[in-house]
Amino acid sequence: MQYPQASRIMLAIDCCIFGFDGDDLKILLIKRNFEPEAGKWSLMGGFLKENEDLEIAAGRILHELTGLNNVYMEQLKAHGKTDRDPVERTVSICFFALINIHEHDSELARKKNGQWFNIADKPNLIFDHDAMVESALHQIRYKAALHPIGFELLPEKFTIPQLQKLYEAIYDSKLDRRNFSRKILSTKLLISTGEKNENAATNKAMLYKLDSEKYKSQFNAFHYFINL
Amino acid sequence: MQYPQASRIMLAIDCCIFGFDGDDLKILLIKRNFEPEAGKWSLMGGFLKENEDLEIAAGRILHELTGLNNVYMEQLKAHGKTDRDPVERTVSICFFALINIHEHDSELARKKNGQWFNIADKPNLIFDHDAMVESALHQIRYKAALHPIGFELLPEKFTIPQLQKLYEAIYDSKLDRRNFSRKILSTKLLISTGEKNENAATNKAMLYKLDSEKYKSQFNAFHYFINL
DNA sequence: TCAAAAGTGTTCAAGCTACACCCATGA
DNA sequence: TCATGGGTGTAGCTTGAACACTTTTGA
CATH class of the missing domain: 1.10.10.10 (Winged helix-like DNA-binding domain superfamily/Winged helix DNA-binding domain)
Incomplete structure (x- = not known):
């Protein structure tokens, strides 16, 4: 049984991964070696699978880059501008993760073209990922003032x-x-x-x-x- | 051009519509006259259209039941448990709206089987809509303490x-x-x-x-x- | 004239800010 | 022995909570 009328849409998950090295707040980005926008920096992301809960998918995507499990993650907004992805209409649900930077698998991150940046030195990112990072930072600043995250x-x-x-x-x-x-x-x-x-x-x-x-x-x- | 690998998914929008009559905080619900779960109460919702931004869709859905435009709306979490909709895997992005209850089109709402409930007297809702209302109330309580919503x-x-x-x-x-x-x-x-x-x-x-x-x-x- | 609702004032305690002072360590 | 960083104390101000008193209005 299916809904007849409406159209199905691509659903992506993008993760803002934050760490702290003792001096600066840092974010883990990947240099894309695939199209579109190959060679540019972006958030770690992936597509939601047919039989996968959102939180599971976010955890999977984080694990693929860092090797970590059981990490503090929080769902942020969904981004759904019709033209945000040039390939195909895609709605992306953004998460942020706070990790202990010394625990992640830096070898794995390097293999996946991951690199840490100080927040102040972050390059421009593909699509609307800059706005995602902005909203993640906003949420962290908001929440960390009131709760022990x-x-x-x-x-x-x-x-x-x-x-x-x-x-x-x-x-x-x-x-x-x-x-x-x-x-x-x-x-x-x-x-x-x-x-x-x-x-x-x-x-x-x-x-x-x-x-x-x-x-x-x-x-x-x-x-x-x-x-x- | 399309992404080859992953599967497309149904994307719904559900709206928690709140009003205040001078004494009680109220929520606008609809009695479903369609399957599944016909005859039960639910949030007002709809499916995202192919060429529609998320916020536009949320505004459209609110307008369909209340006749209102330019209303304060805020996006809440996406709900994506694989079994949350018995018909078909559907991810729903939840919004809440705060309206001036005396300005909405009560005739239109009645035609659409809409009815206002005091928060305390809310019936049980279909799917995971009860959890959506909970999180909307949580967000309103959180935000109204700090900001003039x-x-x-x-x-x-x-x-x-x-x-x-x-x-x-x-x-x-x-x-x-x-x-x-x-x-x-x-x-x-x-x-x-x-x-x-x-x-x-x-x-x-x-x-x-x-x-x-x-x-x-x-x-x-x-x-x-x-x-x- | 009385009850209910609205407006204004005061007091006390708690919390925050902005400081000064002392101790431990390694070069 | 001196510069650097870490720990504790305190005075003064601001804020919020808990109160009492007065005024307005319609029944």
């Missing part, structure tokens, strides 16, 4: 100064060290590991990890990490 | 007590009259019309209208109408 970009153990650098990268602005620390600790989301960061140049900072119980239960509560 | 549900001229009733309906809770008034006026988004609400039972309240300049320019700023 930033932690998804950090390793399991991290210091508060590292977390602050992340927030400063996301919002491209400076934050007061002392107030930031107090605000973060007041959420009670962090547990001190007792260890210190041995990599640090001068004074070694305390390593914390997430209180995963509280993290899960309070994820949708409001924390106001940043005042917008 | 609530005004879209009110007539051009309204009183602050009316606005308060709207917020109380959206959040299903009581707010302090005095603090609410101060908070709203402090945004400077309202202009006094000098007129008073002649319908009021006892003391007549001042009618305000939106400062449309400020409304547009500050729409994406943060106002914290409600503390979540």
